[in-house]
Amino acid sequence: MRGLTGDELLRRPVRLRGIQLGRAVDVLLHPQEPRALGLDVLCGDERHRFLPLSAVEVHEDHVEAASPLVLLDLRDDSFYRREARSLSAMRGTTVGEGGALEDVVLDAGWRIVELVLEDGTQVPLDGIALPRRRSR
Secondary structure (H helix, E strand, O other): OOOEEHHHHHOOEEEEOOEEEEEEEEEEEOOOOOEEEEEEEEEOOOOEEEEEHHHEEEOOOOEEEOOHHHOEEOOOOOHHHHHOEEHHHHOOOEEOOOEEEEEEEEOOOOEEEEEEEOOOOEEEOOOOOOOOOOOO
16 A cells, blocks of 8 residues: 555545445544554444554545444543544644644554645654644
8 A cells, every 4th residue: 555645544435345334534543653543433323433444454445344343432431532643633733843734644554654734745754743632
């Protein structure tokens, strides 16, 4: 897989054996390390569920879940909601030399390798600290 942006992931529906389970509405990032953990999926029953990226296969037109059992309820008090960093909440925050974060580029191991700034430029993550979780 070439570098994949968060927005590219969010444009793909989430399916299981051809059945659409829902759509990804956010990318959840590790609280300290520069890597993605999973997707916040809005399912057909209007509930949010966490889908770990370690349990997906990305296709050109969709994200394939390995099993319906890997989708975890994503309540407000859930571990992933409390501890993970939300890409959508980080958008617009200042990174590096004053650029504003728009998106991230992920490698095949779901590590963040580049940042996409609001002006569209992509910069390597090297030496740039990602914003921490915002307090709620």
